[in-house]
Amino acid sequence: MSNQTKFILSEQDIPEKWYNITADMPNKPLPPLHPATHEPIGPDALAPLFPMGLIEQEVTSDAWVEIPEEVRDIYKVWRPTPLYRAHRLEKALDTPAKIYYKYEGVSPAGSHKPNTAVPQAYYNMKEGVTRITTETGAGQWGSALAFACNLFGIHCEVYMVRISYDQKPYRKLMMNTWGADVYPSPSDRTHAGRQILAQDAASPGSLGIAISEAVEIAATHDDTKYSLGSVLNHVLLHQTVIGQEALKQMEMAGDFPDIIIAPFGGGSNFAGISFPFLRHKLVEGKKLRAIAVEPTSCPKLTRGVFRYDFGDTVGMTPLLPMYTLGHTFIPAKIHAGGLRYHGAGVIVSQLLKDNIIEAVAVDQLETFEAGVLFAKTEGIIPAPEANYGIAQALREAQIAKEEGVAKTILFNLCGHGNFDMASYDAYFSGRLQKHEMTQQEIEAALALIDTPAIPA
Amino acid sequence: MSNQTKFILSEQDIPEKWYNITADMPNKPLPPLHPATHEPIGPDALAPLFPMGLIEQEVTSDAWVEIPEEVRDIYKVWRPTPLYRAHRLEKALDTPAKIYYKYEGVSPAGSHKPNTAVPQAYYNMKEGVTRITTETGAGQWGSALAFACNLFGIHCEVYMVRISYDQKPYRKLMMNTWGADVYPSPSDRTHAGRQILAQDAASPGSLGIAISEAVEIAATHDDTKYSLGSVLNHVLLHQTVIGQEALKQMEMAGDFPDIIIAPFGGGSNFAGISFPFLRHKLVEGKKLRAIAVEPTSCPKLTRGVFRYDFGDTVGMTPLLPMYTLGHTFIPAKIHAGGLRYHGAGVIVSQLLKDNIIEAVAVDQLETFEAGVLFAKTEGIIPAPEANYGIAQALREAQIAKEEGVAKTILFNLCGHGNFDMASYDAYFSGRLQKHEMTQQEIEAALALIDTPAIPA
Numbered sequence: 001m002s003n004q005t006k007f008i009l010s011e012q013d014i015p016e017k018w019y020n021i022t023a024d025m026p027n028k029p030l031p032p033l034h035p036a037t038h039e040p041i042g043p044d045a046l047a048p049l050f051p052m053g054l055i056e057q058e059v060t061s062d063a064w065v066e067i068p069e070e071v072r073d074i075y076k077v078w079r080p081t082p083l084y085r086a087h088r089l090e091k092a093l094d095t096p097a098k099i100y101y102k103y104e105g106v107s108p109a110g111s112h113k114p115n116t117a118v119p120q121a122y123y124n125m126k127e128g129v130t131r132i133t134t135e136t137g138a139g140q141w142g143s144a145l146a147f148a149c150n151l152f153g154i155h156c157e158v159y160m161v162r163i164s165y166d167q168k169p170y171r172k173l174m175m176n177t178w179g180a181d182v183y184p185s186p187s188d189r190t191h192a193g194r195q196i197l198a199q200d201a202a203s204p205g206s207l208g209i210a211i212s213e214a215v216e217i218a219a220t221h222d223d224t225k226y227s228l229g230s231v232l233n234h235v236l237l238h239q240t241v242i243g244q245e246a247l248k249q250m251e252m253a254g255d256f257p258d259i260i261i262a263p264f265g266g267g268s269n270f271a272g273i274s275f276p277f278l279r280h281k282l283v284e285g286k287k288l289r290a291i292a293v294e295p296t297s298c299p300k301l302t303r304g305v306f307r308y309d310f311g312d313t314v315g316m317t318p319l320l321p322m323y324t325l326g327h328t329f330i331p332a333k334i335h336a337g338g339l340r341y342h343g344a345g346v347i348v349s350q351l352l353k354d355n356i357i358e359a360v361a362v363d364q365l366e367t368f369e370a371g372v373l374f375a376k377t378e379g380i381i382p383a384p385e386a387n388y389g390i391a392q393a394l395r396e397a398q399i400a401k402e403e404g405v406a407k408t409i410l411f412n413l414c415g416h417g418n419f420d421m422a423s424y425d426a427y428f429s430g431r432l433q434k435h436e437m438t439q440q441e442i443e444a445a446l447a448l449i450d451t452p453a454i455p456a
Numbered sequence: 457m458s459n460q461t462k463f464i465l466s467e468q469d470i471p472e473k474w475y476n477i478t479a480d481m482p483n484k485p486l487p488p489l490h491p492a493t494h495e496p497i498g499p500d501a502l503a504p505l506f507p508m509g510l511i512e513q514e515v516t517s518d519a520w521v522e523i524p525e526e527v528r529d530i531y532k533v534w535r536p537t538p539l540y541r542a543h544r545l546e547k548a549l550d551t552p553a554k555i556y557y558k559y560e561g562v563s564p565a566g567s568h569k570p571n572t573a574v575p576q577a578y579y580n581m582k583e584g585v586t587r588i589t590t591e592t593g594a595g596q597w598g599s600a601l602a603f604a605c606n607l608f609g610i611h612c613e614v615y616m617v618r619i620s621y622d623q624k625p626y627r628k629l630m631m632n633t634w635g636a637d638v639y640p641s642p643s644d645r646t647h648a649g650r651q652i653l654a655q656d657a658a659s660p661g662s663l664g665i666a667i668s669e670a671v672e673i674a675a676t677h678d679d680t681k682y683s684l685g686s687v688l689n690h691v692l693l694h695q696t697v698i699g700q701e702a703l704k705q706m707e708m709a710g711d712f713p714d715i716i717i718a719p720f721g722g723g724s725n726f727a728g729i730s731f732p733f734l735r736h737k738l739v740e741g742k743k744l745r746a747i748a749v750e751p752t753s754c755p756k757l758t759r760g761v762f763r764y765d766f767g768d769t770v771g772m773t774p775l776l777p778m779y780t781l782g783h784t785f786i787p788a789k790i791h792a793g794g795l796r797y798h799g800a801g802v803i804v805s806q807l808l809k810d811n812i813i814e815a816v817a818v819d820q821l822e823t824f825e826a827g828v829l830f831a832k833t834e835g836i837i838p839a840p841e842a843n844y845g846i847a848q849a850l851r852e853a854q855i856a857k858e859e860g861v862a863k864t865i866l867f868n869l870c871g872h873g874n875f876d877m878a879s880y881d882a883y884f885s886g887r888l889q890k891h892e893m894t895q896q897e898i899e900a901a902l903a904l905i906d907t908p909a910i911p912a
Contacts, residue, residue, distance in 0.1 A: 006533070009464075077834070376633075376634065
């Protein structure tokens with residue numbers, strides 16, 4: 001057993017249900033509020049943006065939601081994904097810790113994102129939607145949705161954060177290959193985009209702005225819906241296939257994690273790997289630390305506030321109860337474009353508020369150092385986002401070494417870095433800088449927030 | 457069964473031996489000749505370039521060669537690779553043919569090349585070699601060797617064909633991440649490179665030139681050996697792990713191929729998938745067509761001559777009996793850099809001469825069309841090299857449709873196109889052209905050959 005490197009499941013092991021953690025949470029998430037009236041809204045308010053199949057999943061209190069056969073059929077293209085024991089990394093660290101990682105980079109789009117892109121496209125197709133708009137930061141999500149839409153014959157329109165659009169032309173081409181149209185955001189195609197460009201014609205964009213643009217198009221066209229790659233409950237739900245498979249694979253390894261680690265942007269990566277394990281903590285009281293890792297340049301979990309805020313920059317979405325740095329916050333241009341979102345998903349925010357999970361912020365220089373060590377020992381070059389999880393795993397392995405305890409660490413390697421080599425180039429050539437926000441910058445960001453507080 | 461998409465093996469199914477087809481060939485390959493004397497050479501003549509462990513494999517007549525445990529241990533990072541039934545592609549083609557593909561793009565370097573890079577680095581490490589030089593065309597081979605050398609603590613020095621070096625900066629960065637040094641070829645670091653640059657300072661380079669440079673460095677430094685990513689017997693040997701796994705997976709599918717297809721550069725891709733199946737043809741008389749697919753711009757198998765020729769441009773290697781367009785031939789700058797080699801491996805050449813296998817040439821425009829259809833139906837964006845195999849699979853599926861026969865087709869999807877999106881861009885924007893050589897061009901190339909003929 002100790003010699004085994006890779007734990008492989010068969011097609012029959014692809015989960016048949018998604019796991020909804022809200023069913024087992026001691027405190028349920030608070031309801032979203034209407035952006036204008038600040039009154040709680042029901043499912044119907046989401047109908048202009050999402051098909052009913054997804055809205056039902058967004059609000060369901062069922063613990064398990066069945067995965068349609070057509071979706072499982074496409075999951076077979078890359079699922080089940082492998083789970084690895086990181087023997088060579090452990091050796092390099094000289095740690096007694098046992099390090100495992102689940103590798104989601106084997107999907108066609110190269111990350112965990114297709115796990116939710118496929119069901120989202122599926123439910124839209126079922127309800128006759130012919131076009132889906134979305135935003136993308138690093139490009140992982142846009143690629144995943146382009147891939148999924150193509151398989152169901154839906155036209156896909158992607159608003160790509162300007163800085164990523166310029167830095168990653170190959171991501172754009174990947175989306176084009178699958179038939180999607182890609183626009184740099186802010187664009188002149190929407191009112192929201194034109195508004196931002198009027199203030200700053202050279203705006204590098206942000207995920208919040210791109211969301212505003214994609215939402216606007218969907219809200220103003222009957223044949224078009226919108227799709228989000230993280231944050232929302234149904235997105236986190238779909239990602240739980242990762243953790244369910246990992247549970248089986250850890251069982252194959254005869255092990256159970258003491259610590260689960262994942263990078264944190266909006267929460268889907270973290271939820272995907274951790275929720276099926278957290279179920280055992282919530283239901284059976286099993287001991288388990290789950291750690292979300294965010295950039296020091298966008299520290300909403302560790303330095304933001306827990307209150308109602310918009311999901312987009314302009315303020316078109318419902319108000320969501322979440323950890324946030326403010327919906328107008330635009331983080332520094334670090335090289336992990338995907339973790340530059342101002343807020344955190346509602347479920348994860350509530351779990352953090354209730355101390356069921358932990359959060360930590362890591363600087364990008366430390367993450368690239370960790371990623372290069374990983375590439376040199378385990379062979380896989382990770383996406384810059386994934387390096388955040390690796391960096392924290394290295395910290396925990398170091399603590400285990402100092403304490404002399406053989407802890408079991410599991411992290412989610414959410415994607416490969418094949419489209420991010422320019423970031424590695426920037427790191428190698430010394431062009432990357434530390435990006436820790438000062439207390440003053442944090443206070444200035446939070447002072448701008450004018451949305452409702454959470455009721456006591 | 458018919459519903460199954462992916463046939464997955466476990467770590468225990470990684471082959472324990474490589475298969476050497478020369479043991480079962482009716483006519484054995486002719487011996488290599490000394491470049492100056494034209495006399496047959498023995499294994500010792502290769503000692504300046506290769507470690508004895510690999511030379512033994514180059515000349516062995518054993519049918520099976522044991523895979524060292526240390527090599528199998530690293531194979532576990534990505535092997536066994538999946539074998540797919542291309543349900544969605546079949547449907548799009550409306551063909552009665554059953555199409556299967558073995559997917560080698562799941563390796564860290566993204567292609568089948570690490571299958572031989574790892575054992576090559578291993579045997580060099582065992583004999584105390586501290587530096588390995590090599591050439592790379594498309595970059596797949598250089599990446600694979602950089603990956604493998606890093607794991608065994610060997611310094612890797614890559615001569616990268618100039619045109620690829622300029623077109624694919626991210627490939628270079630991938631090699632850098634694994635610790636390799638990469639130089640554009642022709643370079644001023646070698647006598648061979650300086651000689652070419654003196655004739656043409658803007659030379660786009662070729663695989664033959666890059667080989668000359670890498671060989672020169674190895675031949676003139678005691679601590680340095682050379683490594684080749686295709687053509688040679690031991691390279692083809694290592695790749696047979698692909699076909700051995702595929703044999704088991706086709707058995708899981710309850711099927712056996714009527715036709716096996718693979719792209720052809722030097723022969724390792726083709727050998728890897730086909731030799732373990734061809735064994736059943738050679739030993740048991742099983743019916744099977746194996747088709748090597750080359751570019752119309754570099755048609756050594758279909759329009760070249762079978763005679764002795766050098767492996768490199770300058771003429772430093774032994775003379776090998778092979779199909780060739782002449783060692784000074786430099787093919788057009790098509791976008792599948794990896795298939796631009798002037799000659800074919802000795803074993804494959806003999807098999808073709810004896811009509812045991814077939815060869816066909818396809819134009820790059822047809823291959824990209826096939827690759828985009830594949831990406832849209834099966835989800836994976838193939839390497840441009842891999843598109844040659846897909847294009848031929850589509851031709852055969854079309855014939856099956858016309859004949860109304862449910863033929864079983866298996867092809868090797870040797871790598872993903874994540875680093876080749878610029879080629880897709882060129883295709884989408886209409887910048888790629890047909891590159892069929894004229895009869896005059898072929899004759900002009902062959903007229904330059906001054907190496908010995910094959911004895912009758």
